[in-house]
Structures are given as C-alpha cells and as structure tokens.
Amino acid sequence: MNLRKGILNIERLVEVKRDKGIGVLIPKINLLFSPPIKKEKVIKAIDGEVKKETLALEDLCKRICMQILNLGAKEVFVDMQAEYATTKLTPKTKQETQTTYKIIARTFGNKEKLTNALGVEVVGISACPCAQEEIRKKLNLGNKIPLPTHNQRKITTLIIENPRNIDVEELIEIIEKSMSACIYEVLKRSDEVEVILKAHENPFFVEDIVRNVLFNVKNFDLNKNSKIYVRSVSLETIHQHNAVAEKVVRFGELEVD
Amino acid sequence: MNLRKGILNIERLVEVKRDKGIGVLIPKINLLFSPPIKKEKVIKAIDGEVKKETLALEDLCKRICMQILNLGAKEVFVDMQAEYATTKLTPKTKQETQTTYKIIARTFGNKEKLTNALGVEVVGISACPCAQEEIRKKLNLGNKIPLPTHNQRKITTLIIENPRNIDVEELIEIIEKSMSACIYEVLKRSDEVEVILKAHENPFFVEDIVRNVLFNVKNFDLNKNSKIYVRSVSLETIHQHNAVAEKVVRFGELEVD
C-alpha cells in the first residue's frame, strides 16, 4: 500500500432530494487518498459538491471521490455516515413513531474502477435460544408457552457493494426482519407484549442474525462480485462483554455456506 | 462560584496496598481548583503523592486535595475513576470468574472542610415487571411460571460521602443485590438458567433499583449529613433510548421517601 493521507471528522449539512421523508443529513466524512494532496483543495472540492443537488448520500460520496481523483489522487477512499430519521408504525396499535438509523455510504478505488457501497446500522432485539431451551428442560414444560430467556440490544450493520437501485429503506427492512424482533421508540402495552412475545418466539444467536441477513440479501439483484458485509453486536444482559458475529462474502458465493 | 481552573484526563498507575485482590489501579484523574495555580505544580504534587504508600484510592484522592490547598488553592475538587478487578463465584457451579468494576473516589472543599466520597459503578441485569404482568394477563397464566419479559443491561452507580470505613466491595455488594440479578463473565448452562430465572422472579423498574440501593444503604453507619447519590441507567432492549432514574439524598433523610 502506498502512503495515504486523509481527513477525518468532517461534518457537513447535506440536502437530499427524496420522495419520502425529510431530506437533510449531517454526515461525518472520513477520507483517505494517495498520493498526498493539499488538504484545503480536498475540502474545497467537498464543499463544492455539497452545494450541488444531491439525490442520495451515495451519489454525493461518489462525486466527492471523483473530484479527489481529478485533483491528482491515484487512489481514494471516502466514507460517510449520517443519522437518518424515518417513521414506522407500532405492531399492534399502529401508531406512527420516529426512529433514527445510521446510514453509510462508501466509495473507493481509482480512475479505472470505483466501487460504491451503501449500508445501514440498525438497533433491534434478540432473545437467546440456548437459555430458553435449558429453562424449558428444567421446568419440564411443553412447547406452547413462551419461556423467559435473556434478551439483548443488538446493533446490526449491513453494507452492500454496487447497490444499483437499492434504497436504504430496503436495507433497514432486511435487518429488521432478521432480528428476533423490531424495536420502536414508543410502545403501548399491547404493542410491547407483541414485540416481546415475537422476540421470544424467534430466539436467535448473534451468528443466526448474520445468517438471516445474508439469507434475505439473496433476493436482491446484485453483481456476483459485489461484496456483502454483515456484522451484529450483542450488548449482553447477563455479561459485561459484548458478543459479535460477522461475515464478508461475495454475492455470487452467498449460496455456499 | 469563582473561576475554577483544572486538569482533565490525567492517568497514573497507582499501587494500592490491600489485603484482598491485586493492588494496582490506573485512575483517570480530573481536578478543579480556585484560584488558578500553575498546572505544572499541581501535576508535580500529584506525582509526589502517587509515589507514596497508598492504602486506598480515596486516601490518595484526599492527599492530592490537601497538596493543592497547600499550593494556594482556596477551593479544590478532585475526581478519580479506575477499573477495579476482583473475582466472584458463579451462582450454581461456583466457578471463580474475574469481573471489573469502576471505582470512584472524590474529594472536594477547602482548608476548613474537605468532603470525601467513595463510589462504584456496577453492570447488572433487570427484567421489566410491567410487560411480564401484561403477558401473564394475556396468556391467562397463574403466578407459578416465570414468564418472559424484556430484560436490560443496567449500569448502576452509588456514591457515598464520608464513607468512614466502608470498603468498595461493600458498595459493589449493595448494588449487586439491588438489581434483578447479578451478572458474570463466565456462566455454565446451569448458572445461566439460575441468573435468568432469578432476574425474572425479581423484575424491577429502573426507579425500583434506585430505591433498592437506598434501602440497602440504610444499614451503613453514616453521618446524617452525608449525601448519597444513586443513579441507574437501563440500556433498553425494546427501544433505542435508555431509561434512567436517580436520587440524591442525605443519609439522615433516607427514611423519608
């Protein structure tokens, strides 16, 4: 690898023209390029692109990459992460509630080949299948009653290369249906019961969630060389440490696992 | 308040002579004093005290305070926080497992009166009583079977002024018995079942945990003017946000609540 120079923690307000939701993001931008270019030129290029019309964060990311290549870089890497606010309906009483997700846009490569990636980080819940099974055995209970187990706050990330026309909302949906249950900022009692019972009826290990996400990604129409990156971190309630599972795989090799 | 100057994020390795456990701590030290004194003198004073024999972090904290007063400060505030490693036995199979806690020593005041405080931050688990009750009602089940509910990683802090001869291990014990259950780094299956069932048989709201801690603090023999500070933060598994409860109260007013 050549020496790479870069800039970290640039924050810019970006207006994004979207059909749904309010189109303002304040991404944190980290970038690396090789060989070194004067930092002020790079930031001026970013500011120029931020002012132009932007349809999606990943487009801005790509345009910034191209500007840095135009400034003389042979290699470039740009990562942008922003809070994205949207609304969803609670499961039972169907109330609208705002939720935020972290969206990730990443472009890297050179003049010959730039790779784009789009990603999202989603918080959800998982219930542990192992402890639940042990409790069932110990209490000698049948399969009908949902039994207690420890459940955890789970932070799951999915990043897809060459996402074509995939929208960030589709990535969020995939993760949310891959966890034991989806979580909400406001829950009435009947909603809460619904979320908890669903989580306990769908207990998953952290590695199961990675597999579920990959299984759901298969429905996309992606280039077979596109890399898929999945990571799930579990804030254990019965331990101080966190559990994690991750997998990086090309779309064309998704069947084999 | 007069203008206060200070130094943040000082790290020092401190050897503590203790009967139990290994006596090395690497506290982060934050301090404020008024009027301004040259920073280098303050740090030299800290380094001098760090080299002397220390029997407990709170003693070092007090000695540093006095040194800063000797340098000409009229008012001083010193806060030290360190990871403290100790061992405990798992509930069922009685295996020894190492755990770390954050311990807090704080001294503040002036030449006439210095107040010392000792505290600890402990991670544990709580199970939610409300959702459990709703599930019981919905499934029309009796009281015998432990029913599922969402459970959370809970970070609880207890700080006590003028702790006299109270040891940090006693503060840890109080918090651990105030949560739904105590957690461990290693748990065999039968230990895990024990922890989870205990948590589900002792469901608590975040404010209950604060009350439990205060109830247990009553057994100490403290000066009635000593302030007790309790805070519990709940990393909710069914929400992105955290819940919190806190109370600051003088020991002599603990009955009244």
Add this chain to the structure above:
Amino acid sequence: MNLRKGILNIERLVEVKRDKGIGVLIPKINLLFSPPIKKEKVIKAIDGEVKKETLALEDLCKRICMQILNLGAKEVFVDMQAEYATTKLTPKTKQETQTTYKIIARTFGNKEKLTNALGVEVVGISACPCAQEEIRKKLNLGNKIPLPTHNQRKITTLIIENPRNIDVEELIEIIEKSMSACIYEVLKRSDEVEVILKAHENPFFVEDIVRNVLFNVKNFDLNKNSKIYVRSVSLETIHQHNAVAEKVVRFGELEVD
C-alpha cells in the same frame, strides 16, 4: 432531591423555521422528571411537539417541558443538543466555508417557574502566553516579532439562562472573538498566515478565554439573576492531559471579579 426518572439519548429530526441557514436539526434529547411518569407517554408528548412548527430549538425544549408537567410531573429537566451548520468567510480571501457548532437548549423547573437556557459549543485555537514570553527572554528578542509558542485546540461552551431574544449566532460570535483566533474548515495560505499570526498576537491562558467570554457577555441585556455558565477545555499539544477553566455566575454579579 426527589427521585427523578428520565430518558436518555432520544434522537429526533426537527425542522426549524429560520430566516438564515437551513432549518433542520437532529438533537439528542435527555430528560428527567419527578415523580416517575410512564416513559411511553413522555415520548409520545415529545413526538407531538416535534411535529408542530418550531421557530427555535429552545422553544421546542420549553414546549416539551410543559407537556411533561401536564402529564403530572412536579419537576422537569430537558436538555437538547444538536449540530448546527452555518457558513462563515475566511479572514483574508473571503471564501465561504461551512462550519458546524453544537447548540444546547435546556429548560428546567416546575409549574410555577421554568428556566430556559441557550448555549453553544465552539472549537477554536489558543496560543500560550507564558511559553512565548519565556522564548522571547531566552532569545533576547524585542516585541515586534511574533514568537512561537504551543497552541491548542480549544473547546469552549457558553450557556445563558433566560436568553430573551438572543440568537445562537450571537453566542457563537462571542466565543469566537474570545479565543486567540477563530478557526475555519478551509484556509488558503494567506488565510492560514492570518489565523496563525492573529493567534500568536493574542495569546491566552484557558482562564483568560473564560474571562474574555464573560466580558463580552456583559453587553447583553439579561435579567440580573440569569446564570451564565462558561467552560473552556484545552487539548494541550505539549501534554497528554487537557486543561480546563470554568465559571458560573449570575449576570448581575458579572462586574465583580
């Protein structure tokens, strides 16, 4: 103090109707109330207020407080912090450059009396006067030539109670003129020289910056009981630790120092 319950790390996208700049903020909201109220009701109240027209973050903060009091709280504390993006011109070549600041809105009290506070956190530069003077003596140089010294990234916070019609931009301006120099995201060489020379011609200790801010605050027309809170943290370049200075004072007592 009574037991207070609360919610931490709520994130909401808020549209703010402003004359200048783009009116979108994504504040992190922390709140405490006493006695405990059901968390879901509080979040629903927040969501209701977020949807209404908002002219400033501090208005939203106040409205949320009042809603929580309406839900039965006797005491309430709400803190909102958001990235705020605006543009400024570089000192020499007058180029427009985007900068972000953290703005802070805070409301607390009870039905009889609510106190509002508005604040801002600004990053700037300071140069150390002491080392500069020592170098002047050592090299036996006159006063004309700007001599080197260590300079630091400085993070300065100003919060004002009952700000009446003060705009956040006025608070930013006060801090920026209280540091050794104002900083920019993009600087051409001649701008850079300007910033560095200005900083070296206005060397300040961290406590000087607090005094400068307070001196500038005096020009406001505030209630004499309004508390002013100033804090400046210095990321020292010649030490691992940070220096800090802070002062809390009522507006009516600002003269006396």
Add this chain to the structure above:
Amino acid sequence: MNLRKGILNIERLVEVKRDKGIGVLIPKINLLFSPPIKKEKVIKAIDGEVKKETLALEDLCKRICMQILNLGAKEVFVDMQAEYATTKLTPKTKQETQTTYKIIARTFGNKEKLTNALGVEVVGISACPCAQEEIRKKLNLGNKIPLPTHNQRKITTLIIENPRNIDVEELIEIIEKSMSACIYEVLKRSDEVEVILKAHENPFFVEDIVRNVLFNVKNFDLNKNSKIYVRSVSLETIHQHNAVAEKVVRFGELEVD
C-alpha cells in the same frame, strides 16, 4: 471469509513479569474465531491463561489464540490493548515524570500459521512546516529565528508483525523521535521552551511523521515479510477536522518508497 463469531470488550487484570516498570496491565480484549465456539469456553480459556505467569502481553495474546484453536477454531484473531505506564526525564531539568502509552498485542491465523504483532500508540506534538514558511516569507525574515506556526496534538500508532525480541519501549522510542518533539506530563519553564523550540525547528506534515517512523523502523532486524503498520492522526488547531496519514508495508519493501 467464513462467518466469524467473537467477544468484544473483555477486561482482565494481567500481571506481567518485567525487569523495568510495574508489571500490571488491564487490557481490553477483542477476539474473533471461526467456526463459532461456545462463548463460555472461550472466556474460561482466557481466564486460565490470565492466571499463568506472563512475561509480556504479546505472549499472553499468543497463548489465548492457541487455546481457542485447541477448542476447535480453524481461524482466530485476538487483539489486546492496554494502558502502559512508564517514566521519562524532562529534556532540560531532567525530572522524572510518569507517562502512559497504549500498547497493542495482536495474534491471528490458524493451526498452521499464527502471526504475532506488537504495537504502541503515542501522543506527541508536530509543528506545521508550510505555515511557518509562509510566515517567514511574509515577514521577510532569515532562517535563524524560529518562527511561529500552528502545532498539533498528534496520535501516532506503530504496529509490527513478528517483532521477535523487540520491546514495547523500543517502539515508543521510535515514535517519539519521529515527531516534531516528544511531550511530557510535567514541564518546568525551561523544559517547556526546549520542547517548543525543538518542535518549531523540526516542523513536519502528518505524512512526514509516518515516513520518519518507517525510516527508523529500518534499523530493526525483522523478517522481510513482516508487515509494518503506521498511522498518525493530527488534531488540527486551526480546523475542526483531523488530518491523518497511514502506510502498511512489508519490512522487505521498506527501501522502496
């Protein structure tokens, strides 16, 4: 890549038998392994190794890796990072002052081949050569007088694969002599002048520091395939963002740059 499972944020107190300095470290341990193994077995293995005599953090890291391979892992990655406290003498008045560094031990691979790496993160100062030169031109001054420029807190990391008998102190030394100047927790006035003048006489861009470190690494006797990783982050005093430079290179290819 196969699915990897892991554990994050394990903290353990480790006693290290060293000739110099106090031998206690509290590393944070992150690890990944494939295929999934029961987490409790992994933590039990860690606890077992922590109890044994340890001569260096990197040895413990390697032993933990081997235990996880013995538990059935085909691939394993272990990263340990700990605060390391040592003392150095100030440049002029030769006073002893305690400093902390972050040390990094990393082992990864499989039963056939395990790679060990040792690293360190050091905080220092750099002065900017570009602005200094511009100021010299503008003020039309000769080369004798050290001119002001902005200087930054610099966080530099060096990690070396297969370090053989290299001690962490040697890595610290290399970074400290590669920055504009070394920093200290306590500095008398004459020390301070020394540090500042040295920094201003050795101005470096962030990429220069990476090159300096690599130049100094050449004196080691390493396997030509050993990868060297260098990264330097600059907390800019005239900007809100940080600058960064990094390079990963095999020891045998160090000449070519």
